[in-house]
Amino acid sequence: MTELVPGLQLHVELADSEPPIERTLVVPASIPLSDLHLCLQAAFGWENRHLYQFVVGDSFRGERTFSDVEAAFELEVEDASRFTLGELVAGNEERFVYEYDFGDQWDHLITVADNQPVPYAHLECSTGNNRGPVEDSGGIHGYMNLSAALQKTHGEDALAASEWYEAVTGQTAATFDPARVNLPGINANLELLSQLIWRRPVAPGVIKDVVRPVQWLLQRVGAEGMELTKDGYLKPAVVQEIMTELGWEDRWYGKFNRESQTLPVLDLREQVQEWKLLRKYKGKLVRTPLGRKLVDNDAALWDYLATSIARPGRDAAELVNAVVVPWLVGHEPPAREQRAEIVAEILNASGFRVDGRTVSATDGRILIRDTIRTLECLNVFRSVEVMESPDKLSDGGRQFLFDVQRKQHKREPQS
Structure with a gap:
């Protein structure tokens, strides 16, 4: 039987919109304000590019303002992640404002229309009128x-x-249709958001499947290590064995007999070294102490790899991963031709440069591909074919990337 928890029905209308741009949301009262922000983003089709704040009149303390943790410190307001929706409206006027993008100033007028039990972890947009505005339209x-x-x-x-x-x-x-509201699309995004906020248990078999390429290589290297060629590559028989055992024959072309010419194997070996699970030593590939510790612990390996992708130790890569991973998980990512430009724009705004020049769309495309190549070292995609960019995640891949997102944002899953 589905567990019911206290819930709230919210009517949300964009201030001064005519005809009204409005949504009705049903959410648990226990949802943190930082996650309600994400629900509102999904409901109106925003892209989460700008700062936000909630403003509410408090009977005892006057007007209170809440924003994300970094902005809260700078703006000297309260941290939205530390308060729930139920706490926000308890004892107050059951109306408050969500402001998004302080430049364009999109004020969303929110009214608590009803309180009713809802299924645990349930997020829903039950009604809506008119599409949300275009980002940065003034x-x-x-x-x-x-x-x-x-x-x-x-x-x-x-x-x-x-x-x-x-x-x-x-x-x-x-x-463009100003009257169209894609409720199924909104609710698909809210379901994904629910899975991010309230972590579902991951079956042991799913964990094992996702980490299998890395675990298989660690186990194949063995306790004594694996002899390399004189040029420091895996031997031809091992290259062919990897492609066969992991079912990667469709990922590349050729005979799979030279690591330098078999990119999936080269990427896997170099990536596992970058993750500090293997290293080269006296002509051999050997496990590191961390590799020895994690080789037979599926869950710990999953957790370590999720952390390594969330925090790769290079600021630019960390930022690109933080942009690309939500695109992969999301129901409606940006059009493929836009993605490189968006990454370049975000990196430039964050002060990154390439050899003293601004980051170009070509640089952005390469960086996105680097993130995808990293993820291809795990079983997170349904299929990977030669020279194709995979977008469709396996169910286990989506659960893994939810964990990556949680670590990117230092998020503790809600119970």
Whole structure:
């Protein structure tokens, strides 16, 4: 029988929108405000690019403001992750404001419409009217002007709006429908968010399958180590054995008899070394002390690898992983042609440079591919084919990347 917990029904309307852009959300009262922020992002189609805050009138302490932990420190407000929705509205007016993007100032007016038991970990958008605004469109009035221009069939305004919309969203202007609300898509994203917030148990067999490539190589190296060629590569018979045993024949072409020419094997061996589980020593590939400790402990190996991907020890790689992993997990990631530009934009905004110049879309594409190649060293994708970029995760891969996300954000799963 499904466990029921206290829940709240929220009516959310974007201030000054006409016709109203609104949603009805049903969430557990115990949800932290930092996670309610993510629910609102999903419900309105925001991309979580900007700062946010909740503002509520408190009967005893006056107006209170909550934001994410870093912004809370800088803005001298309260940490949203330390308070639940139920705590926010207890004893207060049952209305409050969620403001997103302090430049465009998207004010979401929230009213507690009802309190009712809900299934444990249940997040739902039950109703909605009108699509959410386009990110960075200049606030509600800027968006209304954009919407009007996109619905024109000719004229300079229509052409400029169409070009901007297509550049920003990766979609053709013909797809724009201000009245359309994709409730199934919103709820699919809320279900993924629920799985992130409330961690489900992972079956031992799923854990073993995800970590198998790394564990198999550690076990194959053995306690005594594995002899390498004079150039420091795996021997041809081992290369072929890896491709066969791991079922990777469709990932590459050729005879699989030279590691330097068999990229999946080269990536796996180098990545396991980078994860400090193997090292080269006197012409052999040998386990490190950490490798010896984790080789037969599936759950500990899973946890260590999730941490290593979340915190790879290189700031740029950590930031790129933090961008790419949610795309892989998400229901509606950005269009493929946009991703490299988004990564480049985020890295440039964070002050990163490549040989003294700004990060280009080409650099962004390479960095995204590096993240994918790292993940291909595990069984997280349903299939990987030669020179193809996999997007579809296995069920175990999605659970693994949820754990990566939790570690990226130092998130403790809700009980």
